[in-house]
Amino acid sequence: MNYPKITKIIETRKEAKDTKTILFKDSVEIIPGQFFMIWIPGVDEIPMSVSYIDKDIKGITFRKIGDATKALYNLKKDDKIGIRGPYGNGFKINGKNILFVGGGTGIAMIAPAVEKASYEKITSTVVLGVKNKDELFFEKKLQKTGAKIFVATDDGSKGDKGFATDLAEKMLNEHKFDSVLTCGPEIMMKKLHSLCNNIPFQASLERYMKCGFGICGQCCIGKGLRVCKDGPVFDGETLKNIEEFGKYKRDASGKKIPL
Amino acid sequence: MDEDAGSMERITRCGAGGVVTKSIGLEPREGYPNPTVVELECGILNAMGLPNPGINNFEDEIKNLKKSNVPVIGSIFGSDKDGFVELGKKMQSYGADALELNMSCPHAKGYGLEIGSDPDLVREITKNVKKSTKIPVFVKISPNLANIVEIAKAAESAHANAIVAINTVKAMKIDLELRIPILSNKIGGYSGKAVKPIGVCCVCEIAKNVNIPIIGVGGITTGEDAIEYFMAGASAVQIGSGIHYRGVEIFEKICIEIESWMKDHNYNKISELIGVAHI
Known part of the structure; x- marks a missing residue:
């Protein structure tokens, strides 16, 4: 209930x-x-x-x-x-080799997905993006899973200097992944989506929510998709048809605000 | 749902004949802080607090929606006749096919039921909206009224084209562990299965006393529920909370169930069922 x-x-x-x-x-x-x-x-x-x-x-x-x-x-x-x-629905974790990209507090949601992949003996590569080293968390927790961990910071205080998407792009060019899973700032996920071409892609979206079980309509995106019930994880094909993905969200009143 | 064009379009794709928008006011309103919606044993309790982006920001939603030719009933709420008139005119100019005047929200100070319990106000507001717009005007009334028939008659006398009954039933849930009401607004409105007999009764009482059509709302989750409302005197029905019980596909499911019931009972037209329970 x-x-x-x-x-x-x-x-x-x-x-x-x-x-x-x-x-x-x-x-x-x-x-x-x-x-x-x-x-x-x-x-x-x-x-x-x-x-x-x-x-x-x-x-x-x-x-x-x-x-x-x-x-x-x-x-x-x-x-x-x-x-x-x-x-919500959660990530579908399948394939042999998955690239995970977590940005900011999106790392919190990526961590249990990486743990599940590791439990299922899936090879995992994880890119973590934060503003600076003080904001990085779960690095050790993720290392324990056996996944390969890469860090990007905006200021270069840890790992690569630059965005998580720069690092992810490098990985995508150098390796073959069966799937890319991400959670983080929507602009980051939008960019990542455009980099993935034909690789199966899943992103977890965030919207202002009220009921959480699909009736109030506060978190609707695209053609009536409820982030709380039809998401929060959407696949790349679905995201192609959501015009506001990476562009705008809605405040508590339902007014559009740019991302 | 129904606060944005996309969700309203989805609802009609799922078999609804039209959509009623979230109630829209003059200014953007965030509504109350959460918790605003919880599920109880037999229904859903909410005090959203009339969140809406404001009428001016709603223009795009209606215009986008009208591209797919969806019949739209624009729900509006104001605190006086001038507010309702301005909202009604704007809704009409954006392309709404009808107006629903929300005079029945049980939990918003200065709006809804606070207006809808006064027959003179109901008459005055309805009359002025009718005078300044051309599209049909429906008045949505509350079950929390001792004088529900008087209110419905007031709307009829002001030339409302239909009555919508009922809105949610004023209600509260106290959390035992924390010993406080769960809703941030404390008082909310109850919807879902529990309120169906209340809605059916209200529709029946109104139908016996007015000659304009009634749109029945409250606790409809199956085709048989809708038929019960028809028998009480409703000419059409609205569904909201039912989406929770049976998914967004509820609209198509209910249409099929109505048809199948009618076939089994040798009815060809819904009009043959309207008000048959009046003795």
Whole structure:
């Protein structure tokens, strides 16, 4: 049922500058790429992709950017939050050799997908893009999966200087991938989409959400695709027909705002 | 759905004969903070707070939608007659085929039900919108009224072309663990399966007392639900929450179910069913 279950935070972890993970007990099965609606009582309820998937424990990882994430950031062990979900479709992880590209907090959603690929003995290459080294997180967690990890920073403070898409383009030119999976700023994903040509592509989109289960229409894109229910992961073919992909989103009122 | 052209087009591709837009006001409105929608045992509780991009930003949505020739009913909400008139004129100029005056939202201060419970206001607003527009005008009324028949008659006397009944039923859910109402606005409106008998009753009462058509809404998820509304006196029906129970394809499914019920019971036209339950 689409009603929040109240649960206590069992642990919080600082992952990077302004970035935290919150862990809570939950035994529900998750496909990497799915999300929860997280209720911070008295503040807001926001969609958060699942970053930790363990049998009985789940987690979310986020950067404080708005009122809701700031409030969430300040919560401590034993504080109560409401969880409903999981929602959405998640990534389809198949092929023998996958390129993952995570940008900014999009890394949070990419991580469990890489872990799943590794569990299924799929060769994984991961490109992580952040502004600078202080914003990088999950590098060690991802190294443990055995995936090849490459980092790009805007200022060159770690890894390659430049965008994740520059690094990804190099990889695409040098290697053959069966599939490219990405989550991050939409402009990055749009560029990556254009680089992929005929390689199967999946991107996880983010839109302002209210209901999370496909009725309110707040997150609709293209010809009536609900990011919460028909997405948040869309394949390359579908994205070709979504005119706003990489161009605009909508605010809480439904007004278009450029990305 | 129905806040953007794309989703309204999808709904008609799924078999709806037309679409009613989200209620649009003069200015952009973000609505209430989340939680704004939750599901309860027998229905859906929401207090969206009339979020909408404002009438001027809605021009593009209607114009894009009209490219595919979809019949569009523009829903509007204002706080007085001048607001409704301006909204109605703009909706008409963008290409809407009819107007629905939202006088029944149970959880928005200064709008909706606060206007729709006063028969004089309902009459005055409807009359002025009718005078300043050419397209049909429907008045959507609330089940939370002691004088529902009086309100419907007020709309009829102002030459409304149809009554839409019902809007959501005023409701609240308190979370036991946190001991607070779950909705950020505390009070919301209940829709879905639980409200169908309320809607059927309201439609029946209105139908006995007015001579204009009624569009039945509230808890319809199957063809038989729609037929029940027809028997109560509705000439058409609207579906919203049903999308949750049966997917966006609900519209086509319900059309098929209506046809099959009519065939089994030897009816050729829906008009033969309208109001048959009135004794």
